[in-house]
Amino acid sequence: MSIFGLHYKLERSAIGFTLAVIVAASIGGLVEIAPLFTIDETVEPAPDMRVYTPLELAGRNIYIREGCYACHSQMIRTLRDEVERYGPYSLAVESKYDHPMLWGSKRTGPDLARVGSKYSDQWHVAHLINPRDVVVESKMPPYGWLMRNKLELNDLGLHLKAMRKVGVPYSDAQIANAVKDAIGQASPDSDEATGVSERYGEATNVRAFDGLPGTVTEMDAVVAYLQILGRLTDAAHKTPMKAE
Amino acid sequence: MVTQLTQNERFLGLIILIALGCLGLVMAAAGQHDPIGMHGWLVVVCSIVMIFVLANGYFAPEPSEARLEHYYDDPSKVGIVVAMLWAIFGMFIGDWVAWQLVYPDLTFDAAWSSFGRIRPAHTTGVIFGFGGNALIATSFHVLQRTTRARLPDQLSPWFVLLGYNLFCLIAISGYFMGITQSKEYAEPEWYADIWLVIVWVTYFLIYLRTLARRREPHIYVANWYYMAFILVVAILHIVNNLAMPIAWNQAKSYSAFSGVQDAMTQWWYGHNAVAFFLTAGFLGMMYYYMPKRAGRPIFSYRLSIISFWGITFMYMWAGSHHLHYTALPHWVQTLGMTFSVMLLVPSWASATNALLTLNGAWHKVRDDATLRFMMMAAIFYGLSTFEGSFMAIRAVNSLSHYTDWTVGHVHAGALGWVALITFGSIYAVVPWLWKQPRMYSPKLIEWHFWLAMAGTLIYVFAMWNSGVIQGLMWRTYNESGTLSYSFIDSLVAMHPYYFARAFGGLLFLLGAIIGFYNVLMTIRMAANVETGDEAVIGNPAAAGE
Ligand code: HEM
Ligand code: HEM
Numbered sequence: 057m058s059i060f061g062l063h064y065k066l067e068r069s070a071i072g073f074t075l076a077v078i079v080a081a082s083i084g085g086l087v088e089i090a091p092l093f094t095i096d097e098t099v100e101p102a103p104d105m106r107v108y109t110p111l112e113l114a115g116r117n118i119y120i121r122e123g124c125y126a127c128h129s130q131m132i133r134t135l136r137d138e139v140e141r142y143g144p145y146s147l148a149v150e151s152k153y154d155h156p157m158l159w160g161s162k163r164t165g166p167d168l169a170r171v172g173s174k175y176s177d178q179w180h181v182a183h184l185i186n187p188r189d190v191v192v193e194s195k196m197p198p199y200g201w202l203m204r205n206k207l208e209l210n211d212l213g214l215h216l217k218a219m220r221k222v223g224v225p226y227s228d229a230q231i232a233n234a235v236k237d238a239i240g241q242a243s244p245d246s247d248e249a250t251g252v253s254e255r256y257g258e259a260t261n262v263r264a265f266d267g268l269p270g271t272v273t274e275m276d277a278v279v280a281y282l283q284i285l286g287r288l289t290d291a292a293h294k295t296p297m298k299a300e
Numbered sequence: 301m302v303t304q305l306t307q308n309e310r311f312l313g314l315i316i317l318i319a320l321g322c323l324g325l326v327m328a329a330a331g332q333h334d335p336i337g338m339h340g341w342l343v344v345v346c347s348i349v350m351i352f353v354l355a356n357g358y359f360a361p362e363p364s365e366a367r368l369e370h371y372y373d374d375p376s377k378v379g380i381v382v383a384m385l386w387a388i389f390g391m392f393i394g395d396w397v398a399w400q401l402v403y404p405d406l407t408f409d410a411a412w413s414s415f416g417r418i419r420p421a422h423t424t425g426v427i428f429g430f431g432g433n434a435l436i437a438t439s440f441h442v443l444q445r446t447t448r449a450r451l452p453d454q455l456s457p458w459f460v461l462l463g464y465n466l467f468c469l470i471a472i473s474g475y476f477m478g479i480t481q482s483k484e485y486a487e488p489e490w491y492a493d494i495w496l497v498i499v500w501v502t503y504f505l506i507y508l509r510t511l512a513r514r515r516e517p518h519i520y521v522a523n524w525y526y527m528a529f530i531l532v533v534a535i536l537h538i539v540n541n542l543a544m545p546i547a548w549n550q551a552k553s554y555s556a557f558s559g560v561q562d563a564m565t566q567w568w569y570g571h572n573a574v575a576f577f578l579t580a581g582f583l584g585m586m587y588y589y590m591p592k593r594a595g596r597p598i599f600s601y602r603l604s605i606i607s608f609w610g611i612t613f614m615y616m617w618a619g620s621h622h623l624h625y626t627a628l629p630h631w632v633q634t635l636g637m638t639f640s641v642m643l644l645v646p647s648w649a650s651a652t653n654a655l656l657t658l659n660g661a662w663h664k665v666r667d668d669a670t671l672r673f674m675m676m677a678a679i680f681y682g683l684s685t686f687e688g689s690f691m692a693i694r695a696v697n698s699l700s701h702y703t704d705w706t707v708g709h710v711h712a713g714a715l716g717w718v719a720l721i722t723f724g725s726i727y728a729v730v731p732w733l734w735k736q737p738r739m740y741s742p743k744l745i746e747w748h749f750w751l752a753m754a755g756t757l758i759y760v761f762a763m764w765n766s767g768v769i770q771g772l773m774w775r776t777y778n779e780s781g782t783l784s785y786s787f788i789d790s791l792v793a794m795h796p797y798y799f800a801r802a803f804g805g806l807l808f809l810l811g812a813i814i815g816f817y818n819v820l821m822t823i824r825m826a827a828n829v830e831t832g833d834e835a836v837i838g839n840p841a842a843a844g845e
Contacts, residue, residue, distance in 0.1 A: 063605050067519045070511040074531065077524075077612055081532045084616030084639070085539075088632050092561045098629055099560060110676050117552065121478035123416020133625035135698055137775040140783060148627035151559035156483055159563050161622065163702040164401070166787045187404075193792050197400065197407045197414045209547060218546040218554045 078262040081223075099280070100293040107224055108284070109256050110212040110238040111272075115281025118274055119158070122199065129160030130169040130285065143170035144292040153224045165196060170286035177265050180279045202275040205264060209235050230255050242276040243269055259287075301374045302357030304367065309455040310358050313317040316459070321347035323600035327491075330549035332613075333475045336491065339470050339551070347467055357433045363454075370833035371444045373733050373787035375457040379437025380726055380733070381823075382465060383430055384816040387719075390425025391809040397422050398802035402795070418579065420475045420487045426714065427485065427577065434722045435581040436503070436522065439526045442588045442731060443507065447514035447521060455504050464498040466490055483566050485573045486540050490553045493541040500537070502529045520524045521604045525584030528612050532576040538571035560627055568619035575615035579681075582721050583611075583650055588763055589725040590674045591657055599656035603649050610646025612637050621692035622702060633694065633785055640692030644685060651682035664761060670743040673724030676753065680716025684709060699775070704794070707768025708760050715756040717807060723748065723815055730822050744814050758804030766797035 066072055092098050108116060119125070132138050136143045146169050151157045169264040175183075182189055185203060212234035220226045229238070233251055240248030244262050253260050265279035286292070302310065324347060327340030381844050400406045400415050407414045420834055440457055444450060471488040480487040488496075507527060511519060519527075542556035557565050591598050598604060620628060620636030645771065657666055665671050687709050691700045700706060727745055731738050739745060773790040777783060 059339070060602055060605060064518075068517050068522070070508055070519065073506070073519060073524070074527065077528050077531050078535070079529070080609060080613045081616050083613070084618075088617065088620060088635060089561070089564055089568060092564055092629070095629070098724050120480060122414065123419060123475075123480065123482075126416045126419045127484055129702055133698070133701070135625055135775070137777075137783060141774070141787070146627050146759065147464075148560040151563075151627070153558060155558045155562070156555035157479065157559050157562045158482065159626065161484065161624075161702070162706065164791075184561070185599040191788065193406045193788050195401055195791060197404055197416075198409055200409055211550070214546040214550070215552070215554075218544045220542045222554050223558065256518050276473050286353065 068278050098146045099152055100291060102147075102152075102289040105149060105289040105291070106257055107153055107219075107226060107230075108288075109241055109252065109260060109280070110216060110230075110234040111241040111277050112208075112281045112284050113215060113219070114207055114209075114212065114238060114274075115277035115279070116158075118202070118278050119281060124156045124168075125160045127160075127162060127164035128166070128168045129194070130157075131159035131168065132169050134169055138167070142167045143286065147292050150286070150289060153219075155222050157220060158221070168282070168285055172175065172283045172285040172287040177263060177279050177290065178267065178285070180282055181266055181275060184275065187272055199278075200246075202278055203273055205274040207238070207272045207274050207277050209238055209272065212238055227255070238277075239272055241280060242266075242272045245269070301378075302354055303360040304363050304372070304374060305357075305454045306342055307362055309453065310354060310742075311435065313354055313458070314351065314358070314460040317347045317351050321351070325392070327549070331551075333479050334550045335474070336489075337547060338472065338477060339479075339491070342426075342469060342473060342520070343466070346469070350462065353638065359444065367833070368450060370450065370835050371441075372454060373441065373444075373594050373833055374452045374454075375451075375461050376437045376441045376729075377435050377733055379461050380730065381819065382461075383433035383437060383722070384726070384812070384819055386425055386429030386433055386468070387812045388781055388809070388816060390422055390427075390430050391805070391812055393418050393425055394422040395802060395805040395809050398798065398805050401798045402802055410606070411478070416754055417475050417478065419482075420480060422474045423485060424468065424471050424475070427573075428471070429465075431718055431722065432464060432468070432580065433461075434726065435526070435529065435577075436464060437584070438589075438729065439581075439586050440506075442522050442526070442584065443510050443522075444836075446505060446520035446588065447510055447512050447516055449513040449515060450836060452506060452509035452513065456502055456645050460499055460503045460506065462616065463495070463502075465581045467496045469500060470495070470531075474551070481541070481543065481553065481555065481836050483555070484570055485539070486566070486569060490541070490543050490545050490552045491551070493537065493543075497534070497538060500530065500534050504534070520588075521598065521608070522584045522609050525587065528608075529581035532572060532580070532612075532616075536569045536572050536576070540565055558734070560629075563623055563626070564628060564632065567622040568616070571619035571622060572615055574713070575611065576794070577619075578718050580611065582677075582718055585725045586654055586674065586678065586721050589728045590654060590671075590678075593668070593671050593674065593724075593728045594658055594661040596657055596659075596661050599659070603653045605651035607646040610643070611651065612645070614643050614646065618643060618692065621697065624697040628806070637692050637694055641689050644689040647685035648682060648688075651678050654678035654681075669742065669749040670724055670727040670739075672749055673720050673727065673752075675719050677721035677724060678710060680720060680756070684713035684717055687712060699771040700767060702761045703767040703770040703774075704797070705771065708763030708767055711763065712760045715752070715759060719808075719812075720756075723752065723812075726815070726819065730819055732834075734823055734826035735829075736826055740818050740825055744818045748811040748815045751807045751814070755804045755806075755808030755811065757806065759801050762797040762800040762804060762805065766794045766801075769797075770792055828843040 130147045132142045139145055184199045186198045187194040189205050213231055216226045216231045218233050237247045237252050240252045241262050252262055261283055266273050266275035323346050324340045324343030328337050331337035397419050412815050470492045479489050543553035547554040555562055617639035618636050620632045621640045624633050665675050691697055773785045
């Protein structure tokens, strides 16, 4: 019987047709996605990789809330011009703790994968309040309310817990001290500040990111997040560059 | 419309609405310190409004048994009007987004109206609001005609249509408030996602239940596509949205996947949202309305089979072309590229099949703007799939990725294919549904056609130009071997094209508004004459089989 003859039969059965569609459509995804979870080389090892602090995670969530990813990628491709413009190309391990990833698909603004430490905190604050004050030709919208909104702190423990459930290795101490650490990271001379570097490493930025030591604003969180981009691990700087 | 429901169905509908309202109250109370609480209130308000609508005809007598000899088209009628409303909303926001890229201060310093929040409101509004409602409305219409069977009951189609629109409302109001998962085309949070699964399963069951009662032994091609659309979107939606909420009374959740696995899952989803939402469903529309309107059978049954299974099988491999040169393993990129190029075969098979169906009816295409909408849609379908397969080649993608070229490709497909085939189908189906000899004004259809053509061409050419210029500027080196242009240089070069795009979009939006007016006036024409539902008769479009 010809293949069209077979089909002539198949299209007489709703259930048969349904099953055929499900089978035909499942194969591609299974072959391409499932191995990514099992093949070890998919994600490089990076023993120095650290998790986001609660303040940085809160900043990341604001980055998501405001849709920054719609204009900024966080994925430097293995192309020579990208590496020269933005820095070493991105490794898989660098977004290992990113639930979800924010690689982006459109660069209306520049890539941000390695923006951490590129500019000062003051620059970021001025830029977010009104981008055209620092970059005259910019098309970025102003985000003045980040400075006006106090950061919602109470649930940070829940956030870390949920992250742990999906596989990020937060310790019990990190979860228990989430609120304290968020306040501490933005208030350098406070009692809360001491625990931050203990739990997240000496290199952690502890600063009044928004320039106001007294209060923890959404601006603190966003700037803390921007300043850590590309700096959770050194792995990318150690990999020999072989951009095309 | 309520009077068409049996008394049992009215009762069941009431129970569902009360249950939904209570659920909304729980969400509102438990989530009072979280944006999810606002969504609770939204659910409550929607339930109450629907309860009032239902109450209006609740005690009317049982509908007569004779209804079972007729098709049930009320949900399709409402769906089409709602689709046009979403079209205007979504395209208005789209044009606003476009103007924001010309004048960035058009956000008026409010959070809800900033670019990153209204851009997903645009994509969701047009894809799910406009496209989704048009698909649901036409699928019910096509399903009944091609099976010669009435929908299985009067309640579940309403549940699907209204439940789906509740999902759209929750999604878009959420973005304005800052609720989003950030996954492109899958932005709504976990509770909206769960709701959509319930609606979607009901949708597919309507399909199966109607097919089970069909009087045609064969399932017509259009239904293959609608079925693939419903089934595969369900698979994609469930897998890509797996997430861990931080608490059951909070909106925020964390994706189950991270980094490279998340990227691959997301673009497996994203590309196949294109394939099964923006392509398969609309091919279903095309396979019914185009031959009907042209009065000609589908050119080739065998070509239909080849292209259907080619699309269903191969698209699912192609998602990784969104991740060329990234940290995704090379072998996956190569697979994605290979399948994307091969995809051109079934894609062009469909486009060819459509255009050859029109062969012999060219005089109708010349005189009938409705058919012309459909023909141009098939041409743009051919163009954008050719472009897509081309952009999926790694070397080409190195230039096009991250630039406006992608946006140009998107809208060649979205405006040229999705929107045109939808408008064409709506202009065909509205007079049939409301029992009119024709649309209120054929002249306004002409206007709409030319506005849409001008808008699409201006949009797409502007973005092709800006995208290629952008891509080239980013990689241009000067003689001393350093990069010639700063990022800002490339942004400044985009300005005229952004202006042109926003203007083209405005034309397209104007066309849609004219279309909506024309639909409303046709309905008004019908209101003057009493019309019943169309009788179930044997006249499926399956003339080619
Ligand atoms: C009046 C008509 C329209 C206008 C003015 C318009 C405008 C826009 C703008 C300005 C963007 C953002 C591009 C960027 O970020 O650089 C966009 C994105 C998008 N639009 Fe539209 N649009 C229109 C109609 C449509 C329609 C009808 C659809 C779908 C059926 C659609 C689907 C999309 C999609 C999928 C994106 C995201 C593209 C990406 O992420 O690469 N648009 N649109
Ligand atoms: C054979 C068929 C097609 C292929 C192989 C294809 C391929 C591609 C490629 C290579 C990209 C760019 C990915 C990137 O660099 O980020 C893309 C983006 C896109 N295409 Fe297609 N395309 C096809 C047909 C279509 C059609 C018919 C539509 C209908 C509307 C469409 C809508 C889109 C959208 C919305 C995006 C943007 C995704 C995003 O970045 O947000 N494509 N496609």
